[in-house]
Amino acid sequence: MTNQGQYLEIPNLPDEEPPAYDTLEDASGEFANYEQFVIDEPAQRQRMSPRELFTKAGDFAKSFNKRFFRPINNALDPVYELYRFISTKTESYISKVGNPLIIKRLLYVLFIATIIYVISMSGLYPDAAGSLYGDFYDVHKLHSFIDSHVEVSRIEENLEYLSSMPHMAGTAGDLALARYIEDIVSDSGLQLDGNSKFTAYVNYPEKVHVKLYEGDKLIHDCDLIEKSTDQDHNENNVELQQMAFNPGSKRGSAKGRVVYANYGTLEDYKVLAEKGVNVKDSVVVVKYGGLLMESKKLYYAHEQGASGVLFFSDPKPGSAYNMLSIQKEPVALPDFYTGNMVSPGGGVLDRVPDYFDLDIMWNSNNCTPRIPSVPISWESVKNIMTPLKGHGERLEAWDLDFGNEKVEIWTGSDEFIVDMSNEVAERMNKEVWNVAGRITGSEQNNLAIVIGAARDSPGFGAVDSTGTAVLLELISLFSNMMRAVKWKPLRSIYFVSFSGTDYNMAGSTYFAQSKGDFFNRQGYSYIDLSDAVSGSKLEIAADPILHSLIQDTLSLVEDPATNKSLAEVWDKNFLSMKDNTKNYQPFISHFGMPSAEFRFRGKSYPKNSCLDTFDNFRKQNIDSEMQYHKALTRLVAKIILQLTDKPIIPYDILNMVSAINRNMKDLRSYVEFKDKNSKLDFTRFDTSLVKLKSIAREQQSFIKTWTEIVNADSGSEPNLLAVNRWDWNAKIVLLEKILQSSNGIYDRPWHKNVLFGNEFRIPETKETSFIYDSFPGVRDAIDAGDWKEAQNQLDLISELMDQCLELFQLN
Known part of the structure; x- marks a missing residue:
């Protein structure tokens, strides 16, 4: 090591083995010519005689004994005498009880056990729980x-x-x-x-435009670069986050009549139909927010025949957006699958081969949008909707209030056309972390x-x-x-x-x-x-x-x-x-x-x-x-x-059973709402739910018994009880996992939870609200008019609840 504290680098040694000694030339040969150096020995110091050495050692020992050992002996002698006195008395008492050797060993074991107990309870032992309550942390x-x-x-x-x-x-x-x-x-x-690190499909904005035409005349070209109050706008230096873009949106263009569709719900499209508006091939303008996620709004727009969607922020009172801001919401549809948009569900673990056709993959799964979308600012919405004033029918309930800007909503006419383009840079296998x-x-x-x-x-x-x-x-x-x-x-x-x-x-x-x-x-x-x-x-x-x-x-x-x-x-x-x-x-x-x-x-x-x-x-x-x-x-x-x-996982099974019962009552109401003459049979379900409640009672009994035993032993848990507790935890963790369909719910194989999850077509009735995030498989089958499959989905839930009873051996 150098004096700076750095290690010297050891040079690489040659690969060959060192030569054998017997192969070296005789000293009379080559090495005989080397000059012989004379080494001067330093002058030897005069050595001490053995007698003098022993004398000095003896003097040192006497001095050390006098200064060190004698004071200690003088201090410990009274203690030793006390120990001998106590030991003699103790021996006499022990001899009266029984064999002194056996009794002293028992007392020794008791003494050591007491010390170990005190240390473990005090938290001084480094691997102990550090608590004052038995085997568990305080x-x-x-x-x-x-x-x-x-x-x-x-x-x-x-x-x-x-x-x-x-x-x-x-x-x-x-x-x-x-x-x-x-x-x-x-x-x-x-x-x-x-x-x-993994790979997934992502896309980024590249070139976007939204233009409004009246006939062949361009009357507005939307500014799709977001301006903020704390940032100067420089068209020559546009940052990625400023560009109008919906993450996961479809690459492509659309051109058609502009139609304002409020929140883009099925009820909103019914209103337009009643006004004689044909949405087919149109570009619809839709607010964010309300009952539906953006992905579902895109899905419904495509279902209605629209060719593209323009999104904008909901201008409700107190909104933090301004006339120039652009809200960029993701639009992938997770209702069928989650994960990599072009290889979702179980395919997320595999890299998509580069030679695969992206367009084919995009169109072959259900989580990708089918029509392009672009978000726009309030300023752009105003400039698109204002020219429509006086054309078609007035939709006063849908009028927009941007604070200082009020915009009337009219159904418009075929002469007002929006041309939109959403060109994006796509990365099929982008590294993400x-x-x-x-x-x-x-x-x-x-x-x-x-x-x-x-x-x-x-x-x-x-x-x-x-x-x-x-x-x-x-x-x-x-x-x-x-x-x-x-x-x-x-x-x-x-x-x-x-x-x-x-x-x-x-x-x-x-x-x-x-x-x-x-x-x-x-x-x-x-x-x-x-x-x-x-x-x-x-x-x-x-x-x-x-x-x-x-x-x-x-x-x-x-x-x-x-x-x-x-x-x-x-x-x-x-x-x-x-x-x-x-x-x-x-x-x-x-x-x-x-x-x-x-x-x-x-x-x-x-x-x-x-x-x-x-x-x-x-x-x-x-x-x-x-x-x-x-x-x-x-x-x-x-x-x-x-x-x-917590030693026992604190699931509330009784509350889960109560929630299932409450949701089932809502499902009965939904069935009656959809078809009063429905023959859907809930008998088996009712029986299974009553049985499921017995698991809750078993849980309460187990917790009560476990607590009583541990408290009686000052917080210490017997080994056999610990094994039972571990087994209980392992079982209770499986409870909601058993309530999963291995084949998925109705028409959605990736979604396996039969109890909780959104119904695909969320009810939009104003008269009655339903708990649409329960029993999604049953509700989806009902919405599709497939009552036979609705009964199968309901019976499947009953069967899975019975399997829970088998796990706890309560059937």
Whole structure:
């Protein structure tokens, strides 16, 4: 080593073996000519005689004995005498009881056992639970750690960086954020998941135009470059995020009569038909929002015969958009399949061969749009609709109010033509990146939950990134807790940042499918954190089996504005998991994992536009002090503890059964609404549902018995009871997985969940509202008029419920 601390490089040695000694020439030969050097020996020092050496050693020993051993002996002699006295007395007493040797050994064992017990209960032993309650961690101490270690400055710093650059899936910005998140996961000590890079179809805007003609005369050419108030517009330097574009939209052009179609629902098209408007071959102008997702609006427009769609932001009161902003929503259709748009479902794991024809693949699956779409600004909508005034019939109920701009809606006439083009750059096998970190459980590490957040965005995505900011804080929080209190969950946790969400949930579907065998049996919950904070109103969407544990946890976190518990300020309304564009969809529909989504909403924000920046996030005071981010982090962290560190997985089976019963009553009403003379037979279902309730009673009995035994033993769990608990957890995880159809639901083979999921054609009746996100297979068959298959779907649910009873040996 050099004196600078650097290691010298060792030169490469020759490949040949060194020569044998007997092959060297005799010294009388070549080597005899070498000059012989005379080595001068240094002068020898005079040596000490043995007698003198022994004398000095003896003097040193006497001195050491006098100064060290004698004082110790003087101090210990009284102690030794006391020990001898106690030992003699003890011996005499023990001899009166029995054999002294045996009794002393028993006392020794008792003494050592007491020491071990005290150490294990005190938490001093490094591998112990660190709690004061038997074999499990003290949850109150863990909650206190969570409450005191969430850092708002770290959340704000992460959010600012995450929204500092545009990060559409597969772009340089997306890769930069993936590496940033990967560094945080790696530094935290979590186990990085190596299977993070994958390929998927993505597209990007290239050349788009929307032009309005009156006859052959061009009367308006839409500006499709988004201008924002905090950015100068430079036509020579247009950024990707400024271009009007729907991620996943179809490449192509369309030309036809312009027709305003309100929200693009089937009811809206009925209104147009009643006014004598033929939508066939037209270009329809449609608002975002309302009952339907954008993908379904495109599907219905194509079904009605339209050749193209122009989307624009809903100008409802309080909207954060302005006249020049352009909202860029994804339009892939996930109702049939999620994942890679040209190779969805089970095909997401395979790279599409480059020689495959993209157009054939696009048209051969159901998740790709069939007609092109382009989003436009309010200014463009005004300039397209205003010339139609006085032509056709007035649709006053559909009039638009852009604040200072009012626009009347008329049905128009055939002379007003829109010419639109959506030329996109397509990448059939674009590299995209998930980032996943894992905390391995200390007990049943083969069981796991997933905490996920979408990362990609058409723009800067400040509000979109709030979920990722909370995800990163959770990673830091749990990492610190593992180091500080020697904690590990009983079961495993995945923290995942997904890309490709805007392209049919490509990232989340790939992640789930790449671990398909695992999630099919051992993944037992998913929590979604996308666009987590945009206001102060708590919204929770969750599977009924998770409701109780969520309600219990809400009382442990305070609302930042009122200092009351979230349980007190929450509206007590669990929402359904209806949003088909969220990453929870593949986990629910294909893998039967009970899921939940938590977020604070309230203020309108300019989602998926260039206005969704960190500066605007602060200017609008959405959460300038990061207190709602902190509250959400604490809430989700404590729910994670409930799911992974409670000895018995806290599913509420009774509430699940109640939800099934409630949804079935709604299904009966829907059947009567569709056909009062229907012969659909619910007898078998009713019988199976009553039996299913017995699992809930079995669960309550098991928890009661387990708790009594553990409490009676001061928190210690007997080994045999632990084995029974592990077996119970393994069974209860399979409950909703059994309630999956191996062949999928009606006309949708990828979607296997027979209990929960959106009906494909959502009822649009104004008189009655139905729970359209339950029993999707039965409802789809009813909508298709296939009553025989509706009965088959209903009987299938009954059969699967009976299989649940067989699992618990209750049939």
